[in-house]
Each structure stands twice: as C-alpha cells, then as structure tokens.
Amino acid sequence: MADKAEMTPLGEDDLDALFNAARARPAEPSVALYERVLADAEAAMPAPAARPAHRRGLAARLLSQVGGWPAATGLAAAAAIGVYIGMAAPSAVETMSGGYVASTSGYGMEDLMVSYAGLMGSGG
Amino acid sequence: MVMALDALSDVPDEALLIAYGNGDRDAARALTLRLTPRVLGYAARVLSDRAEAEDVAQEAMLRLWRQAPKWRQGEAKVTTWLYRVVANLCTDRLRKARGQDLESVPEPEDDAPGAEAGLQQAARAQALEDALRALPDRQRQAVILRHLEGFTNPEIAEVMDIGVEAVESLTARGKRALAASLGGRRAELGYEDG
Incomplete structure (x- = not known):
C-alpha cells in the first residue's frame, strides 16, 4: 500500500515548493569564469569614439583658419603673380596706371612720391 | 568599481550593452556580473554538467559582446536574445553528447x-x-x-x-x-x- 501512495504524482503546490527551492540556489560562477568573460569583453570591445591622436601643429592650425590647403594655394598663386607684375612692370600696366594718374591730377608720378630729400633738408 | 556598479544597477541591460558598444568598461563589468550567473544557471540545468555549462556561458557572453556594436535598439530583449544563444549552444552540445555516450552524464555532486x-x-x-x-x-x-x-x-x-x-x-x-x-x-x- 505504501508503494501505491509513493506512486501518486506530486501535487501542484509540492512541485511549486521544489521550484522555489531550486530558484533559491542560483548558480555561482567561479572567479575564473568571471575573469574569462571580462577578458573576452575587453578583447571584443569596440574602440571608443575617435579622437585626434595628438594636437596639430601651429602651421596646420593657421592653415585651417584661412580655409585649408585649397585656399593657401590660391593665396600663393596671387602673391606670385603680384611679384611678377612688380618685377616685370609690363607696359600695359604702366601705361594704364600712369595715364590715369597723369590725366586726372596734372601731377607727375614723382610728385606723388615721398620726398626724402626734403625731409633730410629740413632736419639738417 | 563598486561605486560605478552600484550606480549602474538600475540601468537596463540594453542601455548597458549600447554603452559597452561605445567602449564603456564599467558597462561590461555590470553586464558580466548581472548576466553570467543567469546564463550559467540555465546552461548548468539544461546540460547537468558544470564545466560544459561554464564553456557555454562564456561563449554566449562572447557572442553578446560581439553583437553589441550591431545591436538594434528595441528590437529584442537582451536576456531573450542571450538565452536563445545559450539554448542553441546547449542543444548542439546535447546532440554531440548523445552521439557519444548516454551513460557519461555525471552524477550530481554531493553538497557539503x-x-x-x-x-x-x-x-x-x-x-x-x-x-x-x-x-x-x-x-x-x-x-x-x-x-x-x-x-x-x-x-x-x-x-x-x-x-x-x-x-x-x-x-x-x-x-x-x-x-x-x-x-x-x-x-x-x-x-x-x-
């Protein structure tokens, strides 16, 4: 008769008590497992948001203020053309500027220049 | 570390995973401490083998780390995704074990x-x-x-x-x-x- 009683399935409440007992015994990972998981996390971690590796130099910062390399090449070209015009003094430029000044003021080009001779004379 | 983890204890799994994906080490520690016992417990019960369960737990967590940069917010619960990985890993191991030796399932350890x-x-x-x-x-x-x-x-x-x-x-x-x-x-x- 005892056998018959033992073969009776557990009731719902008894089974729930067993589930509660099992839930009360959570798995405790070993320290070694935590370390392995953390090491994997470290190895698989994506790089943080990109930052410049080092500060840019003075030249690069000045360059960025005027618009970077494209603007700098434009400035250099303009400067080179200016030097060329000054050195070569093409006749077209001289004629145009000289004619314009002469026709509007009646003064020669030399009258518009600073007279160092006068300055030296007044000082002495 | 303790202070940082205390501060993170209320942060949802998904937010921590995204933070980890952005290079946050504290988020990695918090997720490790929170999720490793759960996946280990589940795997240990399914496999009835502690060493195998530890391997599965580590592998599942590794897959979670690799998934972090690709994680699409709101698409799935982190735990559901992770348990699914564990379930598949366990199923694979059970199939392999069944092919080897049915009697090799270890006896439960006697607790002190x-x-x-x-x-x-x-x-x-x-x-x-x-x-x-x-x-x-x-x-x-x-x-x-x-x-x-x-x-x-x-x-x-x-x-x-x-x-x-x-x-x-x-x-x-x-x-x-x-x-x-x-x-x-x-x-x-x-x-x-x-």
Whole structure:
C-alpha cells in the first residue's frame, strides 16, 4: 500500500515548493569564469569614439583658419603673380596706371612720391 | 568599481550593452556580473554538467559582446536574445553528447552539509534537478525557462524558436512528468502523504 501512495504524482503546490527551492540556489560562477568573460569583453570591445591622436601643429592650425590647403594655394598663386607684375612692370600696366594718374591730377608720378630729400633738408 | 556598479544597477541591460558598444568598461563589468550567473544557471540545468555549462556561458557572453556594436535598439530583449544563444549552444552540445555516450552524464555532486534548515531545501532542489535531467531536452528547456528562469510563454517561444502553443504543451507535459517521477521520492522530500 505504501508503494501505491509513493506512486501518486506530486501535487501542484509540492512541485511549486521544489521550484522555489531550486530558484533559491542560483548558480555561482567561479572567479575564473568571471575573469574569462571580462577578458573576452575587453578583447571584443569596440574602440571608443575617435579622437585626434595628438594636437596639430601651429602651421596646420593657421592653415585651417584661412580655409585649408585649397585656399593657401590660391593665396600663393596671387602673391606670385603680384611679384611678377612688380618685377616685370609690363607696359600695359604702366601705361594704364600712369595715364590715369597723369590725366586726372596734372601731377607727375614723382610728385606723388615721398620726398626724402626734403625731409633730410629740413632736419639738417 | 563598486561605486560605478552600484550606480549602474538600475540601468537596463540594453542601455548597458549600447554603452559597452561605445567602449564603456564599467558597462561590461555590470553586464558580466548581472548576466553570467543567469546564463550559467540555465546552461548548468539544461546540460547537468558544470564545466560544459561554464564553456557555454562564456561563449554566449562572447557572442553578446560581439553583437553589441550591431545591436538594434528595441528590437529584442537582451536576456531573450542571450538565452536563445545559450539554448542553441546547449542543444548542439546535447546532440554531440548523445552521439557519444548516454551513460557519461555525471552524477550530481554531493553538497557539503549546510545548516539544518537548509538541508531539506537543498535536497528538494537536488531532487528536482535529478528529475529535470530525465526529461526530454525540449521539455526540460521549456520547464526551466518557465518555472526557474521566470520567462513568459511568448518569451520562451522566442528563445526556443517555436510557437506559444508548443511551449504550453511542452511545459504541461514536462510538469506532469516531473510530478510523476518525484512522486516516488515524497518521503525523502518531506511530503508525508499525497
């Protein structure tokens, strides 16, 4: 008769008590497992948001203020053309500027220049 | 570290995973401490093998780390996704083990005797784990997820990649089988009569 009683399935409440007992015994990972998981996390971690590796130099910062390399090449070209015009003094430029000044003021080009001779004379 | 983890204790799993994906080490530590015991517990119950369960837990967490940069917010619960990975890894290992030696399942370890009050609880938990081990794999997984891990039936359906009705059927049959097999250990478990 005892056998018959033992073969009776557990009731719902008894089974729930067993589930509660099992839930009360959570798995405790070993320290070694935590370390392995953390090491994997470290190895698989994506790089943080990109930052410049080092500060840019003075030249690069000045360059960025005027618009970077494209603007700098434009400035250099303009400067080179200016030097060329000054050195070569093409006749077209001289004629145009000289004619314009002469026709509007009646003064020669030399009258518009600073007279160092006068300055030296007044000082002495 | 303790202060940082305390501060993160209320942060949802998904927010921590995204933070980890952005290079946050504290988020990695918090997720490790929070999720490793859960996946280990689940794998240990499904596999009944502590060493295998540790390997599965580590592998599942590694897959979580690799998924972090690709994680799409709001698409899935982190735990559901992770348990699904664990379930698949366990299924693979059970299939391989079945192909090798059915009798090689290790015997449960005898726990060192604890306090008197805890002995019966430990005996009950052990008896349940023994009975779970005798269930077919799918029934065992469904019962563990429902009654030990606290998942809802739709969540279990997602983890096991089956329909909700199939989950209900598996858990019902699993519980009936457990009740039947544990009925024979009633006295041992402190249940004097049926």
